[in-house]
Amino acid sequence: MDTIHIRGGRRLSGSIPISGAKNAALPLMTAALLTADPVKFTNVPALTDVRSLAKLLGVLGSDVQRDGDSVTIVTPEITSTTAPYEIVSQFRASFWVLGPLLARCHEAKVSLPGGCAIGARPVDLYIKGLQKMGAEIDLIEGYVLAKAPGGLKGAVVRSPIVSVGVTHTLMMAATLAEGETVLENAAREPEVSDLAHCLVSMGAKIQGIGTSTLRIEGVEKLHGTTHRVIADRIEAGTYAIAAAMTGGEVTLEGVNAETFDAALSVLRAAGAGVDVQQGQVRIYRNGERLQATNAVTQVFPGFPTDLQAQFMALMTTAEGESEITETIFENRFMHVQELARFGADISLHGDKALVRGVEKLKAAPVMASDLRASAALVVAALAAEGETTINRVYHLDRGFERLEEKLRACGADIWRAKAS
Numbered sequence: 001m002d003t004i005h006i007r008g009g010r011r012l013s014g015s016i017p018i019s020g021a022k023n024a025a026l027p028l029m030t031a032a033l034l035t036a037d038p039v040k041f042t043n044v045p046a047l048t049d050v051r052s053l054a055k056l057l058g059v060l061g062s063d064v065q066r067d068g069d070s071v072t073i074v075t076p077e078i079t080s081t082t083a084p085y086e087i088v089s090q091f092r093a094s095f096w097v098l099g100p101l102l103a104r105c106h107e108a109k110v111s112l113p114g115g116c117a118i119g120a121r122p123v124d125l126y127i128k129g130l131q132k133m134g135a136e137i138d139l140i141e142g143y144v145l146a147k148a149p150g151g152l153k154g155a156v157v158r159s160p161i162v163s164v165g166v167t168h169t170l171m172m173a174a175t176l177a178e179g180e181t182v183l184e185n186a187a188r189e190p191e192v193s194d195l196a197h198c199l200v201s202m203g204a205k206i207q208g209i210g211t212s213t214l215r216i217e218g219v220e221k222l223h224g225t226t227h228r229v230i231a232d233r234i235e236a237g238t239y240a241i242a243a244a245m246t247g248g249e250v251t252l253e254g255v256n257a258e259t260f261d262a263a264l265s266v267l268r269a270a271g272a273g274v275d276v277q278q279g280q281v282r283i284y285r286n287g288e289r290l291q292a293t294n295a296v297t298q299v300f301p302g303f304p305t306d307l308q309a310q311f312m313a314l315m316t317t318a319e320g321e322s323e324i325t326e327t328i329f330e331n332r333f334m335h336v337q338e339l340a341r342f343g344a345d346i347s348l349h350g351d352k353a354l355v356r357g358v359e360k361l362k363a364a365p366v367m368a369s370d371l372r373a374s375a376a377l378v379v380a381a382l383a384a385e386g387e388t389t390i391n392r393v394y395h396l397d398r399g400f401e402r403l404e405e406k407l408r409a410c411g412a413d414i415w416r417a418k419a420s
């Protein structure tokens with residue numbers, strides 16, 4: 001297995017182009033299953049999750065072609081409605097093919113999903129929502145078997161929890177259902193809105209985009225489109241945190257600051273400089289030590305759970321004690337024991353982590369446990385004294401495009417040792 005090595009202590013300085021969002025590209029690509037026409041996406045990041053999804057779409061009957069940062073998907077016919085364990089167990093978004101398959105073919109057999117090990121992550125709300133839309137669902141041998149012989153029917157579905165994946169899945173399913181579906185307490189994450197805008201450009205009728213009530217009037221058919229994937233707010237937030245951690249100055253290029261405003265506010269509160277301009281955000285910290293600042297993860301527009309680990313890494317060297325509360329996932333603190341290897345002082349109390357800032361981190365061999373936890377280790381290593389080795393970097397490759405290249409361009413001493 002590859003390892004990443006970082007010799008810490010260098011200020012990051014320069015610009016970083018932000019890639020298309022993994023968590024938008026994946027549901028968008030599944031939406032291509034809803035039409036027989038070609039659907040072209042631009043600004044698609046080259047990541048393992050994207051490659052794995054392309055493979056899954058191929059199994060289902062799509063032809064998927066990549067050309068530079070564009071991916072074109074054409075599915076004249078769905079040739080299989082089974083999404084196998086071998087692929088779906090690798091990442092969460094693959095489970096979302098359930099919506100388009102049911103909508104277009106009225107049946108689907110989809111393995112229970114995998115994804116980051118950050119809690120139980122049940123699928124009960126997907127099942128309840130689709131049942132409300134008329135699907136019959138069984139769970140057999142680790143697969144969700146769903147049928148809607150007469151097609152899906154519009155329904156009012158109120159989710160007790162705001163779920164990104166449930167909103168993606170039910171919204172896609174509803175585009176071809178008979179009548180109107182109302183999704184109440186829907187997720188408002190920018191990736192959900194990106195999917196909704198793409199579906200509208202394919203002929204879907206969706207109202208309330210960006211709000212917590214989505215009204216979808218089913219149509220007979222969707223058609224092809226070309227759609228640009230939004231910028232990755234989590235990648236942007238991660239590099240913003242890295243810049244603050246190293247006391248550097250970095251301009252994030254091609255971003256929409258509104259999509260990670262909560263993270264920028266917390267960075268400002270901690271004492272980092274943040275300048276927002278059209279399509280760009282400059283982050284800087286010159287000399288002054290950051291101040292301990294609390295953060296609570298929330299659904300959008302709150303502080304994103306996908307930046308919690310990286311922010312915790314930042315707080316390890318801030319002055320004072322910060323309290324970080326994780327409200328979305330019940331077990332998203334795997335990075336705590338790894339950050340301790342750098343000399344961080346963190347204690348866990350249920351859904352809260354108390355971080356007491358130390359003067360300096362020291363390099364250590366560490367192990368990536370999930371995607372964003374791995375990014376936290378990179379953030380810590382960039383500031384730690386000495387050479388850090390990060391193991392299990394395949395987690396990072398799921399979500400960060402050209403990580404070493406982007407950081408090296410800003411002066412980081414980072415390299416990958418390929419497994420022999």
Ligand SMILES: CC(=O)N[C@H]1[C@@H](OP(=O)(O)OP(=O)(O)OC[C@H]2O[C@@H](n3ccc(=O)[nH]c3=O)[C@H](O)[C@@H]2O)O[C@H](CO)[C@@H](O)[C@@H]1O
Nearest residue numbers: 023092093121122123124125126161162163164165328329
């Ligand atoms: C590929 C992708 O886009 N992943 C993102 C997506 O994951 P994902 O869509 O899996 O996350 P959800 O929004 O569904 O999870 C929110 C909460 O709802 C719970 N839940 C969800 C479904 C269900 O049927 N029952 C249930 O209880 C989950 O366990 C969790 O506690 O949104 C998360 C929250 O912003 C992000 O951290 C992930 O990066």
Ligand SMILES: C=C(OP(=O)(O)O)C(=O)O
Nearest residue numbers: 091092093115116306371
């Ligand atoms: C948790 C994530 O991904 P997944 O939902 O695929 O586990 C993530 O992108 O941070």
